[in-house]
Amino acid sequence: MRPFSALTLLIVIALTDCKSSSQPQPEQPQYSVPAEVESYIQSFRDEAKKRNNPVSTANLIVTFGTTQSEDVCGQCLLQTGKTPRITLSADSFCWQQVSQYERECLVFHELGHCLLGRLHKTDKFPNGAFVSLMNPDNVAVYATCRYPIGGDDCDKRTRRDYYIDELFDASTPAPAWGK
Template identity: 65%
Template sequence: MRIQNLLIVSLLALLSCQSETKPSPASYSVPASVEPYIQSFRSAAQQRNRAVSTDRLIVEFGDPQGEDVCGRCLLEAGQPPHIVLSTDAYCWEQASDNEKEGLVFHELGHCLLGRLHRNDHFANRAYVSLMNPDNMGVYATCRYPIGDDDCDKRPRRTYYLDELFDPATPKPSWAD
């Protein structure tokens, strides 16, 4: 009898959990140092008429364990999109604004835009996409500009953001 009651209570608990309008397992949670890049992602999406919700996004610093060196997007059914960024100083503290943005946008590309890695290059050897698995500083200015003629990449940001939201974006003029 007691076991039966227990089963019924468990079953009811289970049913009530499932029938409720399911609250997100966790709500929006983003470290203050990452927030500006989420905001610029939102405005980049708006500028391109892409409706992308960041409502349930979770970002935290920790050990990304594989995939990309400095970050990882964890996507599990029923769970909010979850990004882990490396605490390695090379990945964040020592990185420039554009490098940080590139890293966050790359992971958002996986987590919110459903993008996979893209490895191809243009004729000038630049990566076609921010979604390449090796270099998220594709539009970052160089840390050591002297002697590096490939350094001023700022004009490239618009292209890489266009391509992030639309992989069919035409080749830019600087690609040859």
């Protein structure tokens, strides 16, 4: 009876070894971000920490390159077991001739996909403004209203604060300026 048990054990071990070697092994964590994008990654980490949502960026690759569609300024590629990769278009419309706030919006939007698992959200407030930075049509939702300037356009809590709150918590209540 013992030889049969040993043979069965050897077969199970052999099958287990075959099964585990045929499955792709996860990549080792990698971090590669262009110097001109690094400050936006750090700002994202800071904003996450302020909201008690520390996000690790230790496994992230960001490059400038060509996205799948010429009218797309950024793209997140997520593959199981692989390092999240963000491609940013460096053309003038997307990166070169836009403000630092528009760049921040773009980077935060792509990090929302890659690190927070957020999908696009197309909802709008009654005033026509997008509900989320995760909308696919205008990621520069707070670029023109970073600081409170009064009136109906902005309130004491900047649009930036709202959109980043919503980025980290999709249940964030609608702001007064959205009505």
